[in-house]
Amino acid sequence: MPKFVYTALIYMVALLLPVKLLWRGLKQPAYRQHVGERYGFYTQKINAPLIWVHCVSVGETRATQPLIQALLKEYPQHQILMTHGTPTGRETGQQVLREEIASGRVLQAYLPVDTPGAAKRFFAHFKPALGLLMETELWFHLIAEASHRQMPVALLSARLSEKSARGYAKLGKLTHDCLQQLALVAAQTEADAQRLQALGASNVMVCGNLKFDVTPPAESVTNGAGLRELLGTNRTVLMAASTREGEEPMILDAVKDSDVLLLLVPRHPQRFAEVEALLKARGLRYVLRTELAQTLNEDVQVVLGNSMGEMYTYYAASDFAIMGGSLQPLGGQNLIEAATMGVPTILGPHMFNFAQVTREAVAANAAVQMADIAELKNTIANLAKDKAKVRAMSEAANDFTVQHRGTTQRLMAAINKLLKT
Structure with a gap:
């Protein structure tokens, strides 16, 4: 798929997104909140250098808890920005990192729709020092904009099923170039690593599954x-x-x-x-x-x-x-x-x-x-x-x-x- 075709499709998604949010909001009112963030307009105040961690929904958010806590300990001078794609992911973040969010060390926001303009606004506002995408989240304009700004982005605890790999392969050079722009791909398994390398990823390592490190709530x-x-x-x-x-x-x-x-x-x-x-x-x-x-x-x-x-x-x-x-x-x-x-x-x-x-x-x-x-x-x-x-x-x-x-x-x-x- 040529990049201009993907861009045109993403703009169509952006135009139709309010309809989707309104429809989903009939059952989950939280979908009608923070709509501006979906287009790259943010009000969060930045008080320190940021490490950006993207956890699209509930599973990724829970899995990221031990990593975020390790980052906060290792880099006390940084804030963590957690971005999500769903209200349930955002709510889960508030549950598992309640104290960290209350203290201001962890911020939350929605990741914007992947248009070039929204990607520019996202990075212009937050100016992260590093981006960490969890599991399988490839957003072509966001990653390209990060590369343009020479900001490293890593794909962590990455997994890619054979079915998903076939889907990404159909995008051809678009997928290849996106994966080449990643500073690191840390795959869950050797099979995941091989599928990602076949699609164009370099700097690939096998790290295991982050979900094994999650500690259940004490209660x-x-x-x-x-x-x-x-x-x-x-x-x-x-x-x-x-x-x-x-x-x-x-x-x-x-x-x-x-x-x-x-x-x-x-x-x-x-x-x-x-x-x-x-x-x-x-x-x-x-x-x-x-x-x-x-x-x-x-x-x-x-x-x-x-x-x-x-x-x-x-x-x-x-x-x-x-x-x-x-x-x-x-x-x-x-x-x-x-x-x-x-x-x-x-x-x-x-x-x-x-x-x-x-x-x-x-x-x-x-x-x-x-x-x-x-x-x-x-x-x-x-x-x-x-x-x-x-x-x-x-x-x-x-x-x-x-x-x-x-x-x-x-x-x-x-x-x-x-x-x-």
Whole structure:
């Protein structure tokens, strides 16, 4: 794709963006806030040299917590600018870095739409000393403008599935030139590194997955134990984590004849009402998490996790979990949070966005993966009745996360070199 075609398409996106924000804002009013930032107009006050970290949404924001805390410790004279693409990402940043934001050491903003003008306004206002993009965020005009200003940009904890690599390959020279402008690409796995190099990246290293270094909130275990008391300690609790549209019916069908209590947690908060309507339509006995104030009656079948910021608490209250996004061809979701809490995970056949960590978790006995969705009912039933297997998998999940830590230190060593150049 010629760059002028991409530029024309991005300007069309910019023109239509208010419509999207208004539409999304009907369900999530936060989409109607800070609209000027989407076009590169900012009011944040800069009091020190900036290190810019882009975390598009919830998963990347949580994963970046240990890195940002390490940066604040190593560079006390700097501020950190966290940019996001979604309100839920921004809200998550406020949850996991509350004190740092309150003190002014961490600023938050939306990354602007990738037009040349918005990119210029972004850099003119913030003037960062270094840019760190998390996972797979290639914005061609922003990266080109950073290169023009001789500001180093690194792609960290980078992952690129085969499907995404094919998509970027179709852009040809546009992708190649963008990757060449990056000062560093720190890939999660050797396979990710090879795919990025094939597309044009240089200065590539393998660093591991930053999500293994995330420390769950200190209160997670205590809060999880309290939630488990409400759910019932004599029941088997199955958490359906970060489910996506179309997956809830599959899971409900798989547990409908069992005694398992289903803790159902949709991926996106705007779907809470939709999933509740599904439970009503099926005539299921359910309780909303936000209304759960006393021990459940034994006849309750489903607890709908309609709260924000409680994923670790939900895991701590569960015996085992099903990973959302993996029952349909959506690529799966992050299984590391479950493993960190010692929760065995059932994975569907579609974990292609987390292919290597899936293979390693299954090999470590921290997770089981189904070849076909038809196996779901039996897989749940087998784990529900085999408590010894669940305990063994729980221990394996804890060991698995411990063995994969250390990415933050490797990334900090690389960042130190970039800031000194």
